[in-house]
Amino acid sequence: MxxxxxxxxxxxxxxxxxxxxxxxxxxxxxxxxxxxxxxxxxxxLRSLNARTVQSLALRGLVEPVAEAQWAMLGEFAGDREPAEADVVALMVELLQEGLIKGHFSGLPLLDERGKAEYLMLKxxxxxxxxxxxxxxxxxxxxxxxxxxxxxxxxxxxxxxxxxxxxxxxxxxxxxxxxxxxxxxxxxxxxxxxxPTMTGRTAVAELASPDAVSSALRGPGGLVNRSLVPGEVATIEFDGGPDDRDAPMTAEELAGSLRRVTGQDVVVKRLEAGIRYSDNxxxxxxxxxxxxxxxxxxxxxxxxxxxxxxxxxxxxxxxxxxxxxxxxxxxxxxxxxxxxxxxxxxxxxxxxxxxxxxxxxxRPGPQVDALREVLGEVLELPDAKRHFGGMVEGADVDYAPGAPHPQVGRFAPRLEATAHDGARPLAELLRDGRGLVLDLSGTSGPDDGLCGAVAGHRDRVRVAHAAEPAATGDAGVLLVRPDGYVAWAGGRDGIGDALTTWFGPPR
Ligand SMILES: Cc1cc2nc3c(=O)[nH]c(=O)nc-3n(C[C@H](O)[C@H](O)[C@H](O)COP(=O)(O)OP(=O)(O)OC[C@H]3O[C@@H](n4cnc5c(N)ncnc54)[C@H](O)[C@@H]3O)c2cc1C
The missing domain is CATH 3.50.50.60 (FAD/NAD(P)-binding domain)
Structure with a gap:
């Protein structure tokens, strides 16, 4: 079976x-x-946030995904009018410099340190x-x-x-x-x-592409020209689509563009279109x-x-x-x-x-004002951290209130040494086993720790941090295969923690 x-x-x-x-x-x-x-x-396009990028890194998948992203952006620039190619070039620059963390309802969240981990692709x-x-x-x-x-x-x-x-x-x-x-x-x-809204994304040829700006909030909703050549998107607050699966027509898209921009936009050809909602x-x-x-x-x-x-x-x-x-x-x-x-x-x-x-x-002057106020709030360092942590997935805590602050959190970035040399912790998790990490700063895990782990060697490996780590008072961390810390403490508790998370010893 x-x-x-x-x-x-x-x-x-x-x-x-x-x-x-x-x-x-x-x-x-x-x-x-x-x-x-x-x-x-x-x-x-789909954006992959910091935590997803970190998770993909555990499996050596960031490189091929990033390669696909750069190849795709290269194609987009080639397919564009010069003015639009500038928009793609700006996006490439922001990505290359690690400045994009994501956005909150279209309000950009940027990383001024240039350390954002963010990928974007179809x-x-x-x-x-x-x-x-x-x-x-x-x-x-x-x-x-x-x-x-x-x-x-x-x-x-x-x-x-x-x-x-x-x-x-x-x-x-x-x-x-x-x-x-x-x-x-x-x-x-x-x-x-x-649902309260209908989103439409379509690949279409418009008679007057300039009538649709790259991003516009109008009285009828929103319109956006995507980075993807030929793609245009609208959002209307109309209670949601009647039939999400019915094929989209050029007339339907033209109607939506007209309601949102207030202008007559002729759709010469519609290649593909999807609808979504906020259900x-x-x-x-x-x-x-x-x-x-x-x-x-x-x-x-x-x-x-x-x-x-x-x-x-x-x-x-x-x-x-x-x-x-x-x-x-x-x-x-x-x-x-x-x-x-x-x-x-x-x-x-x-x-x-x-x-x-x-x-x-939503459209309307009250929401416009709310967006302006929120834009100001997002300039405050604590707010930037809060919203950034939320959209990057970096604030995920699987064990809120745990006695040790590291437990339930993604493991810290460390170099650690296993029997085959020092490597970033992310690489040590690549084979899908968990990790017992000795933080004592000694030259290697001691016999006591190795003995306590012996019955779980098929499911975890042992490594010691190359440098003393800022992980509070824990001498040992148990890191799960998904990169989250399952347990932190002294050497005595590791046997029980291993059994809780990886089953009984063999
Ligand atoms: C316009 C748009 C933009 C988006 N942008 C982002 C973004 O920037 N970042 C982000 O994180 N998310 C974004 N999303 C959301 C994201 O696309 C979805 O969350 C994601 O596709 C979910 O993946 P999934 O594998 O769970 O489901 P799906 O992608 O829906 O895959 C489900 C699969 O199951 C198959 N299937 C369905 N029924 C059956 C069946 N009965 N038997 C066998 N197979 C079946 C389908 O064919 C499909 O291949 C966006 C979504 C839309 C619509």
């Missing part, structure tokens, strides 16, 4: 598959669409990188396989495909997007607030027995602020190593309950901040 069926081979499903494989499990990805279908639906380009990694690792991916039903019993989760075939696995994860069949068929409650909903739990949810299947919200993909990729790295340990029989399945406990509050916060960002996008 397969270890884990992943329904949906979007970015979240693909990254989860890689994480499971790295952890020693055997995942099977069932994806309804073909690669070409996904490519044509991939309009707009979603299908990210998916290509992840699919190549998954294929290189030997993950089984079946395209054109729509799942129509999911049931579970005591021994398995069972997916029924559209052609009637059935696949069984020990666990099944729904990464099948906002309209998840897995979520619906498995009875997960999904409450929230209905905001959250699964009550991310796990029901053998069925779990990740990514948009678990939470939907407006894309304003660019956080949904980041949230989903972080779900994948949180769940992957835990589920791999459980299916391999190394850890009890109660470890999986920490997935909802840790990720649900993070998503709830994103849902809140994206609702606030939508409110700040």
């Amino acid at each position: 397969t270890d884990v069926i992943i329904v949906g081979g979007g970015p979240v499903g693909l990254l989860l598959a890689c994480e499971l494989k790295l952890g020693g499990a055997d995942p099977l990805v069932l994806e309804a669409a073909t690669g070409e279908e996904r490519r044509t639906r991939s309009l707009g 979603q299908h380009k990210l998916e290509t990188v992840l699919a190549e990694r998954a294929a290189a690792m030997g993950v089984r991916i079946r395209q054109g396989c729509a799942v129509v039903d999911v049931v579970q019993d005591e021994s398995a989760a069972v997916a029924t495909l559209a052609d009637g075939r059935v696949e069984r696995a020990a666990y099944l994860v729904g990464c099948d997007g906002g309209r998840s069949v897995v979520r619906k068929r498995s009875g997960f409650a999904f409450d929230g607030t209905p 905001t909903r959250h699964a009550e739990t991310y796990r029901k027995g053998r069925v779990l949810l990740a990514g948009d299947a678990a939470h939907v919200h407006s894309p304003i602020g660019g956080q949904g993909l980041n949230l989903g990729l972080q779900d994948a790295v949180n769940l992957g190593w835990k589920l791999a340990l459980v299916v391999r029989g190394l850890a009890p399945d109660s470890l999986l309950d920490t997935y909802t406990a840790e990720r649900h509050p993070v998503a709830a916060r994103v849902l809140r901040n994206t609702r606030a960002q939508v409110a700040l996008m």
Whole structure:
């Protein structure tokens, strides 16, 4: 029997598959669409925030994603009129200098130190990188396989495909997007607030492109010329689209542009178009027995602020190593309950901040004034830190109130030495095992520590920090495969901590 069926081979499903494989499990990805279908639906750009970039760095995935980003931006500059090429050049410069952290409802959040970790690319380009990694690792991916039903019993989760075939696995994860069949068929409650707006993004040829400025807030909504050649986007506060799936027409786009800009804009040709809304909903739990949810299947919200993909990729790295340990029989399945406990509050916060960002996008003089006031607030150092931490995902804390401030937080940037030399901590986590990190500043971990870890050597490695680290009074940190600190303390407690997070010793 397969270890884990992943329904949906979007970015979240693909990254989860890689994480499971790295952890020693055997995942099977069932994806309804073909690669070409996904490519044509991939309009707009996706920003990857600092925490996502740091997570990708743990697996050596930043370089290929950054390469795809630069190649894409190079293509964009080539396809542009000179005036528009300047906009692309400015964006390239900001990215190269590490100045972009993200934005809050269009209000830019910049990193004056030039240290921002931020990537921006089309979603299908990210998916290509992840699919190549998954294929290189030997993950089984079946395209054109729509799942129509999911049931579970005591021994398995069972997916029924559209052609009637059935696949069984020990666990099944729904990464099948906002309209998840897995979520619906498995009875997960999904409450929230209905749409108030319609967003349209289209690739179109306009008779007078200059009539549409690069970013405009008008009485009827917003319009934006994207960095992607030929792409134009509008937002209207009209209660949401009647039918998200009906093909968009040139007339529909022209009507939206007219309402938003107040001008007649002739759309000569419409190549592709998508609609979205601010429908905001959250699964009550991310796990029901053998069925779990990740990514948009678990939470939907407006894309304003660019956080949904980041949230989903972080779900994948949180769940992957835990589920791999459980299916391999190394850890009890109660470890999986920490997935909802840790990720649900993070998503709830994103849902809140994206609702606030939508409110700040509404037209009208009151909101204009509110935006100006917030713009002033964002100049204050503490506010910059607060909003920056929020959009960068850097303020995530999986164990608020833990006795040690490092616990629940992403591990500090350290050089550490394992048996094969000193390396950044991120590289030491590359093989998907956890890390017991000796911070004592001695020349190497002592025999006592090595002895305490001996029964978990298949799941963690031991390293010592090359320099004394600013980690409070802890002598030892236990870092999980996703880069978060599970435990901090003296040497005596490490055995129990290892059993809690990685299962009993062998
Ligand atoms: C215009 C726009 C701009 C955005 N910008 C950003 C941004 O800048 N930053 C950011 O973080 N997020 C952004 N987002 C959000 C981001 O695109 C989503 O959060 C992300 O796509 C979620 O990934 P996913 O893998 O969970 O779901 P999806 O990308 O929806 O993938 C789900 C996959 O499951 C497959 N599937 C569905 N049903 C089935 C089935 N029954 N059987 C088998 N397969 C199935 C689908 O074909 C699809 O391939 C934006 C969204 C939009 C619309």
